[in-house]
Amino acid sequence: MERPLTVAAAQLGPISRDARRQDVITRLVSLLEKAARMECQLVVFPEMALTTFFPRFLTEDESEISGYFETEMPNPSVSPLFETAARLGVGFYLGYCEQVGRGKAVRRYNSAILVDETGHIAGKYRKVHVPGNPQYDPALGLQHLEPWYFLDGDLGFPVFHCLGTRIGMLICNDRRWPEPWRVLGLQGAELVLLGYNSPSQLPDNPRQNAFRTEHHQLPMRAAAYQNGLWVVASAKAGREEGCDMMGGSCIIAPSGEVVAVSSTLGDELLTYTLEPGLAEEYKSFFDMSRYRRPESYGLICDRCGPGEPLTSAEWASKLSPKVSGQPTDPDADS
Numbered sequence: 001m002e003r004p005l006t007v008a009a010a011q012l013g014p015i016s017r018d019a020r021r022q023d024v025i026t027r028l029v030s031l032l033e034k035a036a037r038m039e040c041q042l043v044v045f046p047e048m049a050l051t052t053f054f055p056r057f058l059t060e061d062e063s064e065i066s067g068y069f070e071t072e073m074p075n076p077s078v079s080p081l082f083e084t085a086a087r088l089g090v091g092f093y094l095g096y097c098e099q100v101g102r103g104k105a106v107r108r109y110n111s112a113i114l115v116d117e118t119g120h121i122a123g124k125y126r127k128v129h130v131p132g133n134p135q136y137d138p139a140l141g142l143q144h145l146e147p148w149y150f151l152d153g154d155l156g157f158p159v160f161h162c163l164g165t166r167i168g169m170l171i172c173n174d175r176r177w178p179e180p181w182r183v184l185g186l187q188g189a190e191l192v193l194l195g196y197n198s199p200s201q202l203p204d205n206p207r208q209n210a211f212r213t214e215h216h217q218l219p220m221r222a223a224a225y226q227n228g229l230w231v232v233a234s235a236k237a238g239r240e241e242g243c244d245m246m247g248g249s250c251i252i253a254p255s256g257e258v259v260a261v262s263s264t265l266g267d268e269l270l271t272y273t274l275e276p277g278l279a280e281e282y283k284s285f286f287d288m289s290r291y292r293r294p295e296s297y298g299l300i301c302d303r304c305g306p307g308e309p310l311t312s313a314e315w316a317s318k319l320s321p322k323v324s325g326q327p328t329d330p331d332a333d334s
């Protein structure tokens with residue numbers, strides 16, 4: 001059954017450190033209104049869409065830090081966004097900084113919410129892969145201090161039924177790792193929404209600079225194909241507080257094809273009418289229930305980083321009887 005969904009990546013240009021929240025919300029509302037005029041049903045804003053990307057600075061000033069965080073969602077400052085969404089019948093994904101608790105019990109996350117077409121929160125995700133350093137390192141050409149500010153997400157990788165579609169959320173660095181995509185794919189996700197803030201140059205890894213766009217798209221294209229899902233990725237782009245951020249917001253089909261890509265480094269709406277049923281076609285092609293072999297993949301969860309190659313005896317003890325009992329097992333033959 002055809003059930004087309006018109007989506008938009010609402011790319012944002014830079015947000016300065018002293019930007020007023022109200023002015024940022026005005027930009028977001030105007031993109032939402034434009035999306036509604038273009039008959040979009042779902043709009044994807046970037047990671048940390050309400051503030052500058054402050055983890056490039058180290059600040060211990062609690063009043064500045066708490067100014068970047070939302071203690072509840074929705075709240076009076078973001079309510080124009082929720083009201084506009086409900087009035088126009090448009091859902092949205094919003095990346096923001098979430099603060100839970102107070103004083104010594106405070107917990108802070110790099111989060112995203114999915115809001116449905118009635119303006120209600122359908123789901124929340126907290127970024128799991130929090131990159132960078134927990135301390136300022138003067139030897140680095142670019143500070144990326146997310147672990148100074150944020151805990152690792154503790155909500156897993158949930159999938160939500162929203163707008164007639166199974167939708168998962170990821171945030172920025174998550175896109176570079178295959179595991180979250182597979183975990184979403186195993187819950188039948190048809191569409192994954194992702195906001196990002198990615199520097200366009202890596203001064204400490206200059207040999208990667210020529211491949212920044214490639215390294216942005218490559219894992220998402222592979223993940224779209226390997227899991228049979230659509231991807232909408234939305235950037236905070238342009239020169240923000242002295243740092244050049246990548247644009248390249250894009251929409252990717254389950255074929256792995258990039259079907260739409262942004263052309264500026266500013267506020268820009270990128271729309272596409274996608275067919276969630278195409279995800280089904282690719283999922284059927286892979287037929288994971290039939291062909292995946294989780295009994296052979298245990299090392300993925302047993303090890304975090306690479307270690308020594310396993311010996312055949314170690315493999316035999318690790319593999320389930322379903323595999324190690326097969327006649328092709330070299331130890332069983334000897």
Ligand code: CDT
Pocket residue numbers: 047131132142144171172173174176196197198199
């Ligand atoms: N926001 C975010 O996760 N950015 C990382 C950059 C880390 S390297 C400085 C990314 O993967 O794009």
